[in-house]
Amino acid sequence: MKIGKIQKSLNRSRCSSKNSLILDRTDALYALVDPCCLCPHLCGARRLHGQKGACQAGPQPKVAAALPHLGEEPPLCGQRGSGTVFFSNCSLRCLHCQNYEISLLGQGRALTIDQLAELYLSIQSKGCHNLNLVSATHYLPFVIDALHRARLKGFQLPVVYNSSGYERTAVLTLLEGVIDIYLPDAKYGHSQQGKNLSSVSNYSEVNRQTIREMYRQVGSLVVDTQHLATKGLIVRHLVLPNGLAGSRQVLRMMMEETAGQTPISLMGQYFPTPLAKENPLINRRITNEEWCQVLKWVDIFDIPQGWIQRPERANKSHYIPDFSSEYVFPFMIGKGSQQCLKD
Numbered sequence: 001m002k003i004g005k006i007q008k009s010l011n012r013s014r015c016s017s018k019n020s021l022i023l024d025r026t027d028a029l030y031a032l033v034d035p036c037c038l039c040p041h042l043c044g045a046r047r048l049h050g051q052k053g054a055c056q057a058g059p060q061p062k063v064a065a066a067l068p069h070l071g072e073e074p075p076l077c078g079q080r081g082s083g084t085v086f087f088s089n090c091s092l093r094c095l096h097c098q099n100y101e102i103s104l105l106g107q108g109r110a111l112t113i114d115q116l117a118e119l120y121l122s123i124q125s126k127g128c129h130n131l132n133l134v135s136a137t138h139y140l141p142f143v144i145d146a147l148h149r150a151r152l153k154g155f156q157l158p159v160v161y162n163s164s165g166y167e168r169t170a171v172l173t174l175l176e177g178v179i180d181i182y183l184p185d186a187k188y189g190h191s192q193q194g195k196n197l198s199s200v201s202n203y204s205e206v207n208r209q210t211i212r213e214m215y216r217q218v219g220s221l222v223v224d225t226q227h228l229a230t231k232g233l234i235v236r237h238l239v240l241p242n243g244l245a246g247s248r249q250v251l252r253m254m255m256e257e258t259a260g261q262t263p264i265s266l267m268g269q270y271f272p273t274p275l276a277k278e279n280p281l282i283n284r285r286i287t288n289e290e291w292c293q294v295l296k297w298v299d300i301f302d303i304p305q306g307w308i309q310r311p312e313r314a315n316k317s318h319y320i321p322d323f324s325s326e327y328v329f330p331f332m333i334g335k336g337s338q339q340c341l342k343d
């Protein structure tokens with residue numbers, strides 16, 4: 001047999017063993033949705049019987065937007081964008097959520113599993129470098145079922161799991177070998193702030209376990225010859241006013257869990273949303289002093305890799321998604337909002 005034929009046959013057999021793995025995991029995930037224990041809330045809601053838990057998600061996947069996104073971290077968006085699917089609702093209820101229309105208000109459209117699979121395929125046909133699943137935790141069985149169906153029709157892109165960082169380790173283990181790139185938040189260094197701002201009492205502890213498990217599965221970030229991510233972990237941290245994000249503790253946790261092998265994406269673009277405006281602690285943007293203090297900690301902890309989005313580069317139209325506009329993220333039209341951490 002010629003080398004090209006052998007390679008093709010090897011690829012086919014790798015592809016079919018991955019498909020059967022995804023099919024097995026889909027079955028295991030469906031077993032967790034009714035009564036629902038997909039996230040650390042462990043509500044037990046009978047999701048397939050019309051009950052809703054803390055996330056307010058129903059029995060079908062609901063999607064607010066799907067588009068090539070040029071505002072993600074450079075190894076994700078490349079030249080043609082990260083194929084981002086924004087799922088409606090969320091297992092966290094963050095007062096200051098920058099996507100509150102879809103996470104808290106639940107804007108979006110319910111889809112069948114086949115429609116979701118077609119959406120993945122349309123992202124691939126647009127030339128996106130990856131499929132970027134944003135806040136998919138509460139829809140996981142449907143999301144992975146759709147991935148299986150899309151793969152049977154030729155879907156091949158790397159899959160990014162873009163998460164609040166509040167996940168059950170037992171559920172994450174079912175994503176091993178299915179997800180290529182993890183993109184979790186590390187929102188708070190202290191669980192008290194998770195309680196005050198996101199209504200969960202154990203965010204920091206759960207977040208550490210989440211990052212540990214994700215790192216165990218995919219390890220350091222791997223990029224190809226085009227500098228596009230093919231595998232690995234990137235952790236995001238949004239700096240909040242009044243030190244509420246506990247940035248110092250988050251950076252220390254990152255170093256402890258990944259020994260500096262994981263890039264951090266440090267975001268200074270916080271804007272108070274309507275709900276946050278009512279809370280005097282988070283009703284303003286961060287100051288230059290607050291931002292510089294976080295950068296000092298980056299130096300002190302000697303964080304070796306990552307990206308920053310500086311506060312002075314942000315304005316409301318750049319960083320707050322308007323899901324009713326033609327361009328959901330207007331800043332996608334012009335690139336360059338992110339810089340390397342040590343620039």
Ligand code: SF4
Nearest residue numbers: 036039042043053055
């Ligand atoms: S995914 Fe939703 S319904 Fe399920 S346990 Fe979490 S909050 Fe409850």
